[in-house]
Amino acid sequence: MGSGKTTVGHLLAKKLSLGVIEMDELILEKSNRKSISEIFLLDGEDHFRSLETTVAKEILKIDNIVVLTGGGIVMKDRNRRFLKNGTVIFLKTSFEILKIRLKDDITRPLFKDKIKAKKLFDLRQNIYERWANHIILTDKKSINQVVSKLLKCL
Numbered sequence: 001m002g003s004g005k006t007t008v009g010h011l012l013a014k015k016l017s018l019g020v021i022e023m024d025e026l027i028l029e030k031s032n033r034k035s036i037s038e039i040f041l042l043d044g045e046d047h048f049r050s051l052e053t054t055v056a057k058e059i060l061k062i063d064n065i066v067v068l069t070g071g072g073i074v075m076k077d078r079n080r081r082f083l084k085n086g087t088v089i090f091l092k093t094s095f096e097i098l099k100i101r102l103k104d105d106i107t108r109p110l111f112k113d114k115i116k117a118k119k120l121f122d123l124r125q126n127i128y129e130r131w132a133n134h135i136i137l138t139d140k141k142s143i144n145q146v147v148s149k150l151l152k153c154l
Contacts, residue, residue: 001071001108002098003091004138004146011147013066016154022068026055036070037107049076056082074127089150090132095121097139 006022013020024036030051033039039048052070056079059067067086073079093101095118102111111117129135134153138146 001111002102003071003093004143005068005071005091007143008091008146008150009066009068011143012150015147015151016066019065020068021059021062021065023052023055023059023073024068024070026058027051027070030054035107052076053079053082059083060085071124074124074131080127080131084131087134087154088132089153090128090135091138091146092125092128092135093138 009022010020012018027039027048028034028036031039031043031048033042036048039051049072052073053076056069056073059065060082067083069083073083098111098121099114102108134150136146136149136153141149
């Protein structure tokens, strides 16, 4: 959450001439809600995670794409197995930088309480570090620098 997945992912896909799938957009289509925040508010996080798993499974059938996941995708082993069919890249960003990037963003339901957000960050960070094929440090790097590092990994 806030690591730059969307911006980096779209630029990477363009440079590689690949399509892009934003999982949150597919989840929204399935939910008939207007936003991720609305899903969390009206249906709950469990429902969101269920939709996330459905979308992750559907994506398995598509080749040659860049998949942009939500930050919580790693919380279910099943999701990790689905997406591990491809190359998993972790855009590692410090919590301090995330706080700066997300300070005015009211669309992130899991980042409203900074203490809870930090605990979730630590938990997810450990999982991503074990799960990812490549880890790219994003602190103090421009989008173009991050994409250049990604291209070298691939």
